[in-house]
Amino acid sequence: MPELDPIIHAPNRLRICAMLATSAELDFRLLKEQLDVSDSVLSKQLKALEDANYIEAKKRSYNGRPRTWVSLTDLGQLAFNNHVAALKSIINSD
Amino acid sequence: MKNDLPSQTEAKDALNAVHNIQQNLLIEYSPPVWLRLIMSLSYGAIFFGYGMTEHENNWALAMIVGAIIFTLSTALYYYLYKIQGIKIRIIPRSIKAEKINAYAAIGFAALGFFSRFLRTDISLDWAPHICAATASIVMFWLLIKLPTGETVVEEK
Numbered sequence: 001m002p003e004l005d006p007i008i009h010a011p012n013r014l015r016i017c018a019m020l021a022t023s024a025e026l027d028f029r030l031l032k033e034q035l036d037v038s039d040s041v042l043s044k045q046l047k048a049l050e051d052a053n054y055i056e057a058k059k060r061s062y063n064g065r066p067r068t069w070v071s072l073t074d075l076g077q078l079a080f081n082n083h084v085a086a087l088k089s090i091i092n093s094d
Numbered sequence: 095m096k097n098d099l100p101s102q103t104e105a106k107d108a109l110n111a112v113h114n115i116q117q118n119l120l121i122e123y124s125p126p127v128w129l130r131l132i133m134s135l136s137y138g139a140i141f142f143g144y145g146m147t148e149h150e151n152n153w154a155l156a157m158i159v160g161a162i163i164f165t166l167s168t169a170l171y172y173y174l175y176k177i178q179g180i181k182i183r184i185i186p187r188s189i190k191a192e193k194i195n196a197y198a199a200i201g202f203a204a205l206g207f208f209s210r211f212l213r214t215d216i217s218l219d220w221a222p223h224i225c226a227a228t229a230s231i232v233m234f235w236l237l238i239k240l241p242t243g244e245t246v247v248e249e250k
Contacts, residue, residue: 004099011111018112019119021188022245027179034119069181077187084112090105 002085007052009083012037012045017080020055020072028057028068046070054079113248120247125174129167130237136163138230145209145222175242183243191244198236205229 008014012035019034020026032042049055054076058069072080100108136159143157175182186192205225212221239247 009108011108014108015111015115018115022116022119023175023180023242024183024244025181030123030179034115067179074187084109087100087105087109090100091102091109093102 142226
């Protein structure tokens with residue numbers, strides 16, 4: 001039975017991973033808009049995921065303005081899939 | 095984590111949150127339908143042109159124009175996502191998306207082959223029409239259901 005991942009389990013981090021799983025990379029601004037949190041709150045959540053090697057953040061310039069692109073690593077994708085599987089197994093545990 | 099497992103309701107809420115945020119992202123930021131229509135029709139034109147081409151007739155031009163429009167509209171599709179903050183995935187990572195893409199690739203290859211073969215070798219003149227329409231419909235369906243190449247958009 002897959003186990004819940006304590007790093008991903010926090011609601012905002014779970015939603016960040018869910019969003020990142022839909023695409024190759026997402027912009028920091030878009031994540032902030034979707035979660036409706038401040039820069040510092042999002043940075044803190046991303047740092048926790050980055051420390052676990054679940055995500056990668058890359059700064060690139062676009063039209064002269066810096067943008068931070070965030071992507072899920074293979075390890076992060078695996079952890080997210082396992083976490084979702086664990087949640088499903090809890091629901092189906094009866 | 096084992097000692098404080100969430101209840102079934104909490105687990106359900108968490109899964110709903112995952113589902114909702116993914117679906118919102120896919121629907122809210124998807125490029126306009128007209129662009130996806132142009133991509134699909136130009137893709138179909140490639141199949142039609144290929145099926146109808148004989149030596150150097152005008153259908154070869156249809157194939158070339160279809161390929162140019164498809165390339166340009168695909169670039170615009172990618173660009174529109176990028177300016178909104180989404181980089182779409184060319185090669186999928188989820189097993190579901192991989193399967194859909196593999197089936198689509200095999201299907202498109204078969205449509206390309208039959209579009210020409212059925213008309214030239216078996217004299218079924220309507221084959222390119224059917225194959226082109228099928229390719230357009232399948233491409234449109236893929237662009238609606240798998241807009242970022244990874245997660246499937248589900249019915250509401």
